[in-house]
Amino acid sequence: MRTPAPLPNGLRQAVGLHDFTTWKVGGPAAWFAEPADASALAGLLHWARESGQALHCIGAGSNLLIADAGLAGLTLCLRRLQGSRIDSGEGWVEAQAGEPIPTLARKAAKAGLSGLEWAVGIPGTVGGAAVMNAGAQGGCTAEWLHSVLVLDPSRPERDPFEISARELDFDYRHSRLQQEDLLVVSARFRLDPGHDPAEVSARTSANLHSRTSTQPYQQPSCGSVFRNPEPQKAGRLIEGLGLKGLRIGGAEVSPIHANFIVNTGTATADDIDHLIRAVQERVAASHAIQLHPEVKRLGFARPQPSA
Ligand SMILES: Cc1cc2nc3c(=O)[nH]c(=O)nc-3n(C[C@H](O)[C@H](O)[C@H](O)COP(=O)(O)OP(=O)(O)OC[C@H]3O[C@@H](n4cnc5c(N)ncnc54)[C@H](O)[C@@H]3O)c2cc1C
Numbered sequence: 001m002r003t004p005a006p007l008p009n010g011l012r013q014a015v016g017l018h019d020f021t022t023w024k025v026g027g028p029a030a031w032f033a034e035p036a037d038a039s040a041l042a043g044l045l046h047w048a049r050e051s052g053q054a055l056h057c058i059g060a061g062s063n064l065l066i067a068d069a070g071l072a073g074l075t076l077c078l079r080r081l082q083g084s085r086i087d088s089g090e091g092w093v094e095a096q097a098g099e100p101i102p103t104l105a106r107k108a109a110k111a112g113l114s115g116l117e118w119a120v121g122i123p124g125t126v127g128g129a130a131v132m133n134a135g136a137q138g139g140c141t142a143e144w145l146h147s148v149l150v151l152d153p154s155r156p157e158r159d160p161f162e163i164s165a166r167e168l169d170f171d172y173r174h175s176r177l178q179q180e181d182l183l184v185v186s187a188r189f190r191l192d193p194g195h196d197p198a199e200v201s202a203r204t205s206a207n208l209h210s211r212t213s214t215q216p217y218q219q220p221s222c223g224s225v226f227r228n229p230e231p232q233k234a235g236r237l238i239e240g241l242g243l244k245g246l247r248i249g250g251a252e253v254s255p256i257h258a259n260f261i262v263n264t265g266t267a268t269a270d271d272i273d274h275l276i277r278a279v280q281e282r283v284a285a286s287h288a289i290q291l292h293p294e295v296k297r298l299g300f301a302r303p304q305p306s307a
Helices: 038-050 101-110 117-121 126-132 197-212 234-240 269-287
Strands: 012-016 028-033 055-058 064-066 071-077 084-087 092-096 145-151 161-164 183-190 251-253 261-263 296-298
Touching: 038 071, 038 145, 038 183, 064 269, 084 101, 092 101, 101 117, 101 126, 101 197, 117 197, 126 183, 234 269, 251 269, 261 269
Parallel strands: 028 071, 055 071, 064 296
Antiparallel strands: 012 028, 084 092, 092 183, 145 161, 145 183, 251 261
């Protein structure tokens, strides 16, 4: 008989994932861990492979809808893998996957590096930003990312290897990493050096202010739910149909910004999922436009509503 693999430090069972998503919904992870360094991460990946556990990776959970039934296997939250190194002379910035992207934007600004001013209002991690090609206010990750270091969970004994930004097939809110089971452990950016730190910091703060004054930052959400069906804006289409304030259970189309669905306090993942479908159906019926969700769903038995 095969001896079960010993449990690594920090591994927990039946951990509610609502605490790890910005929508504040999601059932329990069968197994859960938040490794704080590379060796803890390697131990967890070995354990998952040896014990045949499915693997899910989350960053800050700010673009994730996790099912109420929760997730089988091991959920790894990488938000504790924090830290960065900045070369203000040459503009190189290297950050761990769990570093909050707004923190990195602030640090870069203080070092007189321009490039990440748009990132200050995006409540995700560096890893999540690379995977999603996060962007705002005219800027995006793909413009400034040089490369990522990744781990292949199916071969945890292999050292992390580099993938250049060119090879990541970046597109609007898309990268090749969304189709591959690789873990981003760190990222390198090449920013524009030699700027006045006060000016870069002022632009960064102005960007944050313009977002918090037009978007519902006080309520749990995942930011924009739908990709913009260019040249149209998803929010304008939804608002034009009078859907602001539409509710299913505790989920509501935000009265402040129609492309946000907020948790009014009692929402379940099912409520949110049903509201996403209801909005899609109304927009398709009125405009013959299929809205595609930007958010990623995990753990649902029914298929993604036209991702
Ligand atoms: C209030 C609010 C405003 C927002 N505004 C914007 C915006 O302006 N622009 C924008 O682009 N997004 C926005 N978002 C969405 C979200 O913040 C971004 O998509 C962000 O990049 C997600 O990062 P994350 O760390 O939270 O990733 P998660 O949501 O945890 O994960 C997203 C995906 O990336 C994968 N992933 C995460 N980390 C890793 C890793 N290290 N290795 C491999 N895979 C990984 C996950 O498996 C999942 O598929 C907003 C969200 C909120 C709540």
